[in-house]
Amino acid sequence: MADTRDSIIELADQLIRDKGYNAFSFKDISNTIGIKTASIHYHFPAKSDLGVAVIREHKQRIERFKNGLAGKTPPEKVKQFLGIYATINAENRICLVGSLGSDFNTIDPHIQNELKRFAGLVLELLTGILEEGKKKKVFAFDTPARTKALLIITSITAAIPLSRLTGRADFDAVRKTILDDLKPKKQ
Numbered sequence: 001m002a003d004t005r006d007s008i009i010e011l012a013d014q015l016i017r018d019k020g021y022n023a024f025s026f027k028d029i030s031n032t033i034g035i036k037t038a039s040i041h042y043h044f045p046a047k048s049d050l051g052v053a054v055i056r057e058h059k060q061r062i063e064r065f066k067n068g069l070a071g072k073t074p075p076e077k078v079k080q081f082l083g084i085y086a087t088i089n090a091e092n093r094i095c096l097v098g099s100l101g102s103d104f105n106t107i108d109p110h111i112q113n114e115l116k117r118f119a120g121l122v123l124e125l126l127t128g129i130l131e132e133g134k135k136k137k138v139f140a141f142d143t144p145a146r147t148k149a150l151l152i153i154t155s156i157t158a159a160i161p162l163s164r165l166t167g168r169a170d171f172d173a174v175r176k177t178i179l180d181d182l183k184p185k186k187q
Contacts, residue, residue: 004043007033011029012024012029012054013058015029016096016099020099021099022103048107048110051100051110051111051114055096055117059118062125065125069129073138075139077132077133078126078130078179078182081125081126092164096118097115101119122153123146127148130145130148138183141181152178156174156178159175
């Protein structure tokens with residue numbers, strides 16, 4: 001049963017990031033996986049339950065990612081953080097926050113609240129990395145670390161769909177600029 005549940009969550013994640021939350025149904029999942037919609041309802045009585053489960057899976061991934069950063073330098077941590085978005089871009093998807101954020105006003109309050117917590121977790125992670133880098137003098141920036149983290153997340157998430165229109169090289173240019181802007185300026 002756990003395998004079916006995990007398969008449903010994985011496919012829902014793909015559908016949310018490919019089509020948007022409002023553009024898929026349990027029928028789409030049942031047709032793809034080859035199970036009855038009743039089987040999906042067994043695990044997720046409502047679509048909002050499935051949406052919350054997808055976000056919680058992403059929260060677990062971020063926690064595992066965070067644990068995997070132990071012992072790395074702040075520049076390595078930022079590179080790996082941006083690497084998440086590079087993977088999303090290479091897969092021709094958008095990030096979960098970007099997808100659900102665009103549907104925010106039309107999704108269930110439970111999903112909204114879980115999405116806010118997930119976005120807060122991502123923001124907190126990057127803010128901590130930036131603070132550590134500034135303290136160790138490997139990063140230099142004038143704005144508060146949280147504001148810098150917001151600017152980085154906003155830039156990299158917006159670069160994904162925009163580079164679909166302007167060319168993939170533009171995504172790489174944005175990522176490189178983010179990294180270069182963090183380096184202390186030579187006097």
